[in-house]
Amino acid sequence: xxxxxxxxxxxxxxxxxxxxxxxxxxxxxxxxxxxxxxxxxxxxxxxxxxxxxxxxxxxxxxxxxxxxxxxxxxxxxxxxxxxxxxxxxxxxxxxxxxxxxxxxxxxxxxxxxxxxxxxxxxxxxxxxxxxxxxxxxxxxxxxxxxxxxxxxxxxxxxxxxxxxxxxxxxxxxxxxxxxxxxxxxxxxxxx
Ligand code: GRF
Numbered sequence: 001x002x003x004x005x006x007x008x009x010x011x012x013x014x015x016x017x018x019x020x021x022x023x024x025x026x027x028x029x030x031x032x033x034x035x036x037x038x039x040x041x042x043x044x045x046x047x048x049x050x051x052x053x054x055x056x057x058x059x060x061x062x063x064x065x066x067x068x069x070x071x072x073x074x075x076x077x078x079x080x081x082x083x084x085x086x087x088x089x090x091x092x093x094x095x096x097x098x099x100x101x102x103x104x105x106x107x108x109x110x111x112x113x114x115x116x117x118x119x120x121x122x123x124x125x126x127x128x129x130x131x132x133x134x135x136x137x138x139x140x141x142x143x144x145x146x147x148x149x150x151x152x153x154x155x156x157x158x159x160x161x162x163x164x165x166x167x168x169x170x171x172x173x174x175x176x177x178x179x180x181x182x183x184x185x186x187x188x189x190x191x
Pocket of ligand 1: 010011012013014015016017090091092111112113138174177
């Protein structure tokens with residue numbers, strides 16, 4: 001089968017990236033992960049990807065200051081040089097420019113650690129606990145210009161337990177994220 005050449009964007013430890021790369025070992029998985037991109041050259045996940053034999057492209061965003069588009073134009077060039085057809089954002093902690101989103105519209109998805117449309121943005125687990133919700137979870141969605149606003153592809157729910165801390169809740173959600181993201185990639189690239 002022809003597999004879709006896919007890039008993963010990370011900014012940190014990259015546990016969702018690892019789960020995707022593991023899932024892609026199944027012969028019928030529709031994506032092959034050909035490039036891992038990071039805005040942080042020290043992101044822990046980069047070394048793991050390289051050790052798996054996956055190409056990496058790290059470009060620090062800081063020297064670009066407010067010129068986010070120049071930073072992303074260089075990333076975009078790296079994606080095209082590698083023949084990338086699809087992007088999975090997995091803990092990429094930069095808000096993308098309208099320009100990059102337009103380049104990849106319909107070919108870029110993200111995982112967010114909350115049940116969108118609730119708790120867009122950061123610190124979702126703390127905010128879910130403060131709000132007193134009984135259920136929390138994760139969402140995979142298409143990337144559009146509004147942050148965490150694209151069409152929802154799939155969600156996973158977990159209960160919020162009585163004495164949960166944000167860390168406990170994050171761990172429970174993360175385990176679901178790892179399963180959900182691979183499932184969502186299968187769904188999107190097969191349909
Ligand atoms: C995950 O919770 C993801 O949903 C969010 O950032 C976290 C990244 O974790 N966007 P990891 O780098 O995949 O381990």
